[in-house]
Amino acid sequence: MTVPTEAPRPIDDELWSAIGDPSRRRVLDLLVSQGPASASGLAGRVPFTRQAVAKHLAVLERAGLISRRPRDREVVYEVDTGRLDQVTRAMAEVAAQWDRRLAAIKRLAEAAHAENKKRSSS
Amino acid sequence: MTVPTEAPRPIDDELWSAIGDPSRRRVLDLLVSQGPASASGLAGRVPFTRQAVAKHLAVLERAGLISRRPRDREVVYEVDTGRLDQVTRAMAEVAAQWDRRLAAIKRLAEAAHAENKKRSSS
DNA sequence: AAGCATCTGCAGCCAATGGTTGCATGAGGG
DNA sequence: CCCTCATGCAACCATTGGCTGCAGATGCTT
Numbered sequence: 368m369t370v371p372t373e374a375p376r377p378i379d380d381e382l383w384s385a386i387g388d389p390s391r392r393r394v395l396d397l398l399v400s401q402g403p404a405s406a407s408g409l410a411g412r413v414p415f416t417r418q419a420v421a422k423h424l425a426v427l428e429r430a431g432l433i434s435r436r437p438r439d440r441e442v443v444y445e446v447d448t449g450r451l452d453q454v455t456r457a458m459a460e461v462a463a464q465w466d467r468r469l470a471a472i473k474r475l476a477e478a479a480h481a482e483n484k485k486r487s488s489s
Numbered sequence: 490m491t492v493p494t495e496a497p498r499p500i501d502d503e504l505w506s507a508i509g510d511p512s513r514r515r516v517l518d519l520l521v522s523q524g525p526a527s528a529s530g531l532a533g534r535v536p537f538t539r540q541a542v543a544k545h546l547a548v549l550e551r552a553g554l555i556s557r558r559p560r561d562r563e564v565v566y567e568v569d570t571g572r573l574d575q576v577t578r579a580m581a582e583v584a585a586q587w588d589r590r591l592a593a594i595k596r597l598a599e600a601a602h603a604e605n606k607k608r609s610s611s
Numbered sequence: 612a613a614g615c616a617t618c619t620g621c622a623g624c625c626a627a628t629g630g631t632t633g634c635a636t637g638a639g640g641g
Numbered sequence: 642c643c644c645t646c647a648t649g650c651a652a653c654c655a656t657t658g659g660c661t662g663c664a665g666a667t668g669c670t671t
Contacts, residue, residue, distance in 0.1 A: 415659065421620080529647055562638050
């Protein structure tokens with residue numbers, strides 16, 4: 368058997384820019400909080416046109432964050448929960464990494480500061 | 490006295506797009522991991538020109554993520570650790586929120602599934 | 612069956628922006 | 642005094658996020 372949970376690969380650029388755009392994040396938020404919906408349905412809850420929504424949905428789909436499914440004459444989009452979960456983990460990982468590096472730099476800075484004080488008082 | 494740590498305000502669009510762009514994130518990563526540097530210094534470690542780097546630095550500065558400081562004849566940029574820390578918290582918060590909503594949806598889906606099985610077997 | 616309503620998809624246009632090159636300027640080091 | 646080198650500004654191009662408009666498909670109503 369393979370690993371039970373996908374390895375938290377480093378989030379790639381496509382993913383980042385997918386969730387980096389404010390409008391796209393808004394659309395994604397709607398899908399996450401309100402469940403599956405069509406492009407037109409989403410367009411009604413968002414301050415821009417259906418076509419813009421459709422483009423965003425295409426980007427989100429290419430990034431693997433959502434999937435499309437024909438239903439009646441509509442096309443219903445739905446969040447890929449596994450993929451989004453993977454993204455949230457990756458985001459947390461990036462945040463943690465920045466945190467560690469910042470902490471390391473802060474320690475260095477404080478050490479240098481202390482050293483300067485010692486030298487100037489000698 | 491006010492709250493000791495800044496309230497983790499929802500991350501605004503300027504911040505998101507600042508860290509959403511791959512090149513900008515790369516520049517920011519360099520500043521975080523290698524410490525303060527000038528535009529030219531950064532340009533040497535990145536696959537695009539100094540002018541592009543300068544534009545990214547301007548965006549990062551407008552977003553409050555870095556600050557500029559003249560040093561010799563260079564201009565040195567440095568990460569604002571407090572601000573970046575704030576961003577990492579906000580990112581974690583967004584991730585957690587998605588997580589919660591996904592969990593809620595998953596529970597609903599499983600409940601519906603169980604309900605269907607019960608109905609079809611009755 | 613005819614027609615209407617509505618949802619999708621495609622094409623073309625505009626503005627913002629991430630990238631480039633080129634040039635002018637200013638500050639230190641021979 | 643000149644040369645180097647880092648900065649900043651401007652012009653230009655490609656991509657992309659927004660729009661409008663139109664054509665095609667499909668379901669509902671008369």
